[in-house]
Amino acid sequence: MDATTFAALGEPTRLRIVELLREQPRSVGDIARVLTIRQPQVSKHLRVLREAGVVTVEPVARRRVHHLRAEPFEQIGSWVGSFERLWDTRLDRLDAFLRSADGGPAATDRRDGRPDHT
Amino acid sequence: MRPLFRRARELTFERSYSAPIATVWDAWTRPEMLREWWGPDNTTVTDCEIDLRVGGDILVVMEAGEKMGKYAGTRWPMAGTFSLIEPHSRLAYDARSWTEGEEETTTIEHTNTLILSADGDRTLIDLSISITAIGSGAKMAAFGMKWGYKAQLDGLETYLATRGHAAP
Numbered sequence: 233m234d235a236t237t238f239a240a241l242g243e244p245t246r247l248r249i250v251e252l253l254r255e256q257p258r259s260v261g262d263i264a265r266v267l268t269i270r271q272p273q274v275s276k277h278l279r280v281l282r283e284a285g286v287v288t289v290e291p292v293a294r295r296r297v298h299h300l301r302a303e304p305f306e307q308i309g310s311w312v313g314s315f316e317r318l319w320d321t322r323l324d325r326l327d328a329f330l331r332s333a334d335g336g337p338a339a340t341d342r343r344d345g346r347p348d349h350t
Numbered sequence: 351m352r353p354l355f356r357r358a359r360e361l362t363f364e365r366s367y368s369a370p371i372a373t374v375w376d377a378w379t380r381p382e383m384l385r386e387w388w389g390p391d392n393t394t395v396t397d398c399e400i401d402l403r404v405g406g407d408i409l410v411v412m413e414a415g416e417k418m419g420k421y422a423g424t425r426w427p428m429a430g431t432f433s434l435i436e437p438h439s440r441l442a443y444d445a446r447s448w449t450e451g452e453e454e455t456t457t458i459e460h461t462n463t464l465i466l467s468a469d470g471d472r473t474l475i476d477l478s479i480s481i482t483a484i485g486s487g488a489k490m491a492a493f494g495m496k497w498g499y500k501a502q503l504d505g506l507e508t509y510l511a512t513r514g515h516a517a518p
Contacts, residue, residue, distance in 0.1 A: 315361075315447070315458055315481075316361050318390065319361065319363060319477070319479060320363065321390045322387070322388060322389075322390065323363055323365050323475075323477070325387040325388075325389075325390065326365075326367065326374075326377060326387045327365065327367055327368075328387070329377065329383075329386050329387035330367050330368065330369040330373065330374065330377065331368060331369075
């Protein structure tokens with residue numbers, strides 16, 4: 233997970249810009265008008281968002297249109313995914329532990345007596 | 351600023367274990383047993399303290415071993431407080447999990463609820479992990495965007511894919 237992504241999104245105005253871009257790609261002028269922020273300020277925030285890889289810009293007709301990039305958001309999701317996988321692995325290990333001789337007398341009995349149970 | 355992270359994210363796990371309910375309960379509540387299975391391969395549990403009473407604390411720290419390469423020596427603590435204990439039946443604790451030294455960007459706050467039930471000579475467990483918060487405000491916002499607006503992001507992916515195909 234990239235700390236710059238969080239830093240970029242941690243500023244309230246930038247977060248508003250990102251929320252706006254979630255709806256559709258927009259030009260600097262569009263963003264300034266909808267959020268009633270001065271255009272130079274919008275440009276400044278967009279630069280931070282571009283540098284963090286959150287936003288990218290491309291020419292459409294004669295306008296420069298900003299839109300979100302999917303990657304940083306997927307990264308955030310994959311971090312939680314790794315937490316989920318950790319627990320999944322952990323519960324599998326519990327199974328192995330309970331089956332092992334170290335799993336206490338009951339588990340030992342279970343293992344020794346497996347034919348009775350399967 | 352209004353937090354975008356509005357709802358908890360719930361992870362649920364169900365497992366069936368070939369062991370009596372008392373053994374499974376002990377595996378979750380006795381440090382000498384828990385430390386045997388808590389860490390994935392190539393990690394060790396270096397600290398494990400369990401004060402098994404409501405209001406008591408649980409602390410488990412796992413540490414990456416040499417085979418984890420660049421992660422070797424990294425420590426991942428989980429610290430929690432029990433909110434519910436019904437022996438051999440259910441337990442719950444509110445906890446934080448993080449990567450040591452990167453608490454700011456890695457902390458996940460979560461509530462774990464474990465329910466045990468006997469199924470013949472097997473034991474069923476139902477573990478739900480409710481993620482209630484992520485470290486700082488910035489992260490909460492970011493996660494809210496991921497979870498609270500997943501549909502929009504799906505739309506974004508479609509949009510990006512379509513745009514890719516439409517490109518000259």
